[in-house]
Amino acid sequence: MGAILRALRAVVLLCGFPLLSLLLLALLAGADVLALTRLAGLAALKIVIVSFLLAVPVVQGVLMLRVPRAERPDGVTVTEADEPRLWALVRELADATGTRAPDEIVLTGEVNAAVGERPRLLGLLPGPRALHLGVPLLTGLSEAQLRSVLAHEYGHFTGGDTRLSALVVRGRVQLAVVIDRFTSRADDKVAAERARQERAAAKRLTRGRRPREVDTRGVGLTYRAMAALYTAYAKLYLRASLSTARAQEYAADLTAARITGRDTTASALRALPALTAAHDFYLARYASLGVPVRLLPPRGEFLGGFARMLAAREENLAELRTALPAAPASPYDSHPPIAERVRRVEQLPSDGAPVAAVVRVVNGLTGEAPATGAALDLLTDPARTLAALEDVILTDDARSFRRAADWQDLLDTAMSAHLTGADTPLRQALAAYTRRPPTLNDLLTLIDDGALWQLAHRLPLSEQAIASKGRAFREFARPVLRTSLRTMVLAEFSARSLLHWEFSWAHPATVRLPGAAARDAASTDAPDNTRDTDARPGPDSEEVFEAALDAALADHPDTAPLRALLPPSPHPAEQAS
Amino acid sequence: MTILLWILGILAVPVLLFGLWLAGVFLKEFFSPSPDDDDDADDGVGAAQAAAAPGLLPSDRQDTAYAGPLPDDWRAALDAVRADDWRPAADLLAAIGRDWEGRAAFSYALSQLAVREDDWLLAWEAERADDPDAALVRARSTVGLAWEIRGARRATYTTGEQFEGFHRTLRTAREQVARAAALHPDDPTPYIAETWIALGLGYPNSAMDKLWSEITARAPHHFEAHFAALQYWCAKWSGSERLATAFAERAAAQAPPGSLLTAFPLIAHFEHDESADTEADSTPEMIARVDAALVDAAAADPAHPRLPELRHLLAFYLSLQGREEAALEQFRLVDGHVNALPWRYRVDRAGYYCQVRDATVVAARATHGTPPA
Numbered sequence A: 001m002g003a004i005l006r007a008l009r010a011v012v013l014l015c016g017f018p019l020l021s022l023l024l025l026a027l028l029a030g031a032d033v034l035a036l037t038r039l040a041g042l043a044a045l046k047i048v049i050v051s052f053l054l055a056v057p058v059v060q061g062v063l064m065l066r067v068p069r070a071e072r073p074d075g076v077t078v079t080e081a082d083e084p085r086l087w088a089l090v091r092e093l094a095d096a097t098g099t100r101a102p103d104e105i106v107l108t109g110e111v112n113a114a115v116g117e118r119p120r121l122l123g124l125l126p127g128p129r130a131l132h133l134g135v136p137l138l139t140g141l142s143e144a145q146l147r148s149v150l151a152h153e154y155g156h157f158t159g160g161d162t163r164l165s166a167l168v169v170r171g172r173v174q175l176a177v178v179i180d181r182f183t184s185r186a187d188d189k190v191a192a193e194r195a196r197q198e199r200a201a202a203k204r205l206t207r208g209r210r211p212r213e214v215d216t217r218g219v220g221l222t223y224r225a226m227a228a229l230y231t232a233y234a235k236l237y238l239r240a241s242l243s244t245a246r247a248q249e250y251a252a253d254l255t256a257a258r259i260t261g262r263d264t265t266a267s268a269l270r271a272l273p274a275l276t277a278a279h280d281f282y283l284a285r286y287a288s289l290g291v292p293v294r295l296l297p298p299r300g301e302f303l304g305g306f307a308r309m310l311a312a313r314e315e316n317l318a319e320l321r322t323a324l325p326a327a328p329a330s331p332y333d334s335h336p337p338i339a340e341r342v343r344r345v346e347q348l349p350s351d352g353a354p355v356a357a358v359v360r361v362v363n364g365l366t367g368e369a370p371a372t373g374a375a376l377d378l379l380t381d382p383a384r385t386l387a388a389l390e391d392v393i394l395t396d397d398a399r400s401f402r403r404a405a406d407w408q409d410l411l412d413t414a415m416s417a418h419l420t421g422a423d424t425p426l427r428q429a430l431a432a433y434t435r436r437p438p439t440l441n442d443l444l445t446l447i448d449d450g451a452l453w454q455l456a457h458r459l460p461l462s463e464q465a466i467a468s469k470g471r472a473f474r475e476f477a478r479p480v481l482r483t484s485l486r487t488m489v490l491a492e493f494s495a496r497s498l499l500h501w502e503f504s505w506a507h508p509a510t511v512r513l514p515g516a517a518a519r520d521a522a523s524t525d526a527p528d529n530t531r532d533t534d535a536r537p538g539p540d541s542e543e544v545f546e547a548a549l550d551a552a553l554a555d556h557p558d559t560a561p562l563r564a565l566l567p568p569s570p571h572p573a574e575q576a577s
Numbered sequence B: 001m002t003i004l005l006w007i008l009g010i011l012a013v014p015v016l017l018f019g020l021w022l023a024g025v026f027l028k029e030f031f032s033p034s035p036d037d038d039d040d041a042d043d044g045v046g047a048a049q050a051a052a053a054p055g056l057l058p059s060d061r062q063d064t065a066y067a068g069p070l071p072d073d074w075r076a077a078l079d080a081v082r083a084d085d086w087r088p089a090a091d092l093l094a095a096i097g098r099d100w101e102g103r104a105a106f107s108y109a110l111s112q113l114a115v116r117e118d119d120w121l122l123a124w125e126a127e128r129a130d131d132p133d134a135a136l137v138r139a140r141s142t143v144g145l146a147w148e149i150r151g152a153r154r155a156t157y158t159t160g161e162q163f164e165g166f167h168r169t170l171r172t173a174r175e176q177v178a179r180a181a182a183l184h185p186d187d188p189t190p191y192i193a194e195t196w197i198a199l200g201l202g203y204p205n206s207a208m209d210k211l212w213s214e215i216t217a218r219a220p221h222h223f224e225a226h227f228a229a230l231q232y233w234c235a236k237w238s239g240s241e242r243l244a245t246a247f248a249e250r251a252a253a254q255a256p257p258g259s260l261l262t263a264f265p266l267i268a269h270f271e272h273d274e275s276a277d278t279e280a281d282s283t284p285e286m287i288a289r290v291d292a293a294l295v296d297a298a299a300a301d302p303a304h305p306r307l308p309e310l311r312h313l314l315a316f317y318l319s320l321q322g323r324e325e326a327a328l329e330q331f332r333l334v335d336g337h338v339n340a341l342p343w344r345y346r347v348d349r350a351g352y353y354c355q356v357r358d359a360t361v362v363a364a365r366a367t368h369g370t371p372p373a
Helices: A003-038 A042-066 A084-097 A135-140 A143-158 A163-206 A221-260 A262-287 A301-312 A314-322 A338-346 A382-393 A407-421 A425-434 A440-448 A452-456 A463-467 A470-495 A515-522 A527-534 A538-552 A560-565 A572-576 B002-031 B038-051 B072-082 B087-096 B100-116 B119-127 B132-150 B160-183 B189-201 B205-218 B223-233 B241-254 B263-272 B284-299 B307-320 B324-334 B349-368
Strands: A075-078 A104-108 A113-117 A129-134 A500-502 A510-512
Touching (some): A104 A135, A135 A301, A143 A262, A221 A338, A262 A301, A262 A314, A262 A338, A407 A500, A425 A452, A440 A452, A440 A470, A452 A470, A463 B160, B072 B100, B100 B132, B132 B160, B189 B205, B241 B263, B263 B307, B284 B307, B307 B324, B324 B349
Antiparallel strands (some): A500 A510
């Protein structure tokens, strides 16, 4: 079967989608007619009522096919007057690929570039076009690589081997939205019903009755049944059109390589998965570091920090760019595995065009303008744009968060809140054991009294640990105890502002222990030595700390080294009296 | 309406078929129940009769902690340790002196007592700092603790937490082994203890060869040294069937009679035998191995601490080879203690031992008509 035939088949299937609904409705109507003509009275009425109930979701399905619009990601729309250089680039590439330029450009906060159309009639007719351009992509790609990515996107609209395939691909996008709608509506119904039943259960409780169990099994059933039907059909379509869609991707890659050069296209393809992974990492480890304490990086830095991290972690990125994922994301993903795409592009004959990757300058924590050579420089005022975009992509709730003074401040505040709030298993066990608010002092006293291992039995432990006895049990419990005790002691240090966290774009944050302060406390009776011990380097204090933890949790525990590290009691006056 | 009936009819067909099938199965089971555990019950009766054979103990009276009876002074010393008195044990270990077989066996028995609680050992160490004997027991007990944490199951059934604790404890043990070796440079026992660490930490073969040369320089034909090293060379640890068999054959061939190293070709076979029948155990090669082991056992010092272990293996393989009379002779010599290969790998080692032993008794009766006296 040729490519044209395959595409044709897909288009027929696409048309079949609304036909499916019509067929269902016709069947129901037919049943009604039969019932009314052949049966009399109640039985006929019953059948008519049932058929109406069944028709409702079908009609809803038909309406839904018409309604959905690809949901627009939050972003900032930029006009030609705002960003003349970006628009010029976009127009130039549209010309080069032989398709029409988009009607608007929307900058978003995702690692993605997409030319979207709001097509009419399930993608059978074209509609207005918008270019969605992720700012993280602008940050991570060079201008040449961005051109390659855009050329690829336009390549989808020029039609690779057949005009029909553009249609097929648009249909795929549209169908995915439909299925999404169906399942999320069904889920919403279940969630609403659950909330209603839970309220009812709460009411029952207040009246002193036994609450009924929340049961949402029957809810959203008609919806889910319809969704299942349409999903099954949509999958059939997706499967039938998969080869067409993949051929489209390869063709788009070829277009990109033709316009921007083989090596640039390959480097852009390699950079994409690496950037996605890096951005996920950035969001999890840096940008959202202060979310538990309702704290955000300084304005503009929520997006802007990404460039700094990319610069500092260039080595890791290089690794990611060489090791490409070989498996497709899902069986219905229209994109072939990126490794395969890179292989095909790199097999093309050399065209002599130079590679243009981002050249980054490591510019520290408070460096001025980030990376040079990045596509971000196309923007008139990157800093202002980042700040404006940030206001749009953050949720209302997040916008109300406090802003940190700088990244270091963000780290300090987040870590100290994390330590103080950390409800470790040991704290819980201690609270359960003593029935008092857990404090480090109580814990150390308890260890001194020889109750550590009784306490350990209150920890959440594995089956094997619980079954073990004596020394083996203590070995099982020790790692849990140690992590928890470490957190508790660090929290104590942190509460007295003795800890210093070292922020780094290249490494995980490291903690600097209050070595000097602790030794001051330890050697109060020998004040002449303080100056001497102060001069000793940091790692030493870490060893002392670890050894003190070990001693406090030994088979025969000794808390003295740990107590020596802790600052003297904050209320010496009270103790003296 | 007829259309609806048609639809219902089509839907009903599979349901009807399923119902018919279910009824069929039910009736069949009702009139001719499938055989279940009747065969096992017969076995149970036979086993009960066999256990009545004179002089052989039932499974609940088998000692599952040792392979054979302990010498009186050993038992007394171990009992004292259980009562937190370490002095008799320390004196005995000192008296055993350079009898490396005895030192390895007794220090192992002692260290096992410290795996659960080690207060007596701490007292010993506190009173006699740098006592090489205490250092040896300490190192061996930490190795034992590591294996206790790991548990005896295969790697698939061992949790990450168990492995983590196992490896951490073994690394501690390695330091203690080094200390024990430094305190008593002539003693091969610390290196034997390290072989169990080599298993757990997966030493490379080259490191194991180096360790082995330390051992053989001090005790060339040591039973436990070979036992541990053979485990290392088995396919399930860091070797292969070929390496293990070659190691065992070489050891057996080079050892003087009475050193009991003829046990190892049997163990190498046992560790890699996956077959379900006894054909592989009755090859001329296996019969020759068993014969060699019989000669070796006869030549050994009757007080050799490892002799019962060889006898257990002999009893097992003689029985599998259909040499019931000879097997029963070995069974009688070791009856009462079952902590030895091949029984040791079963959860119910006493039950397994008695099952094989009693089957041997029954088979001997069948062959000779009369129960052996």
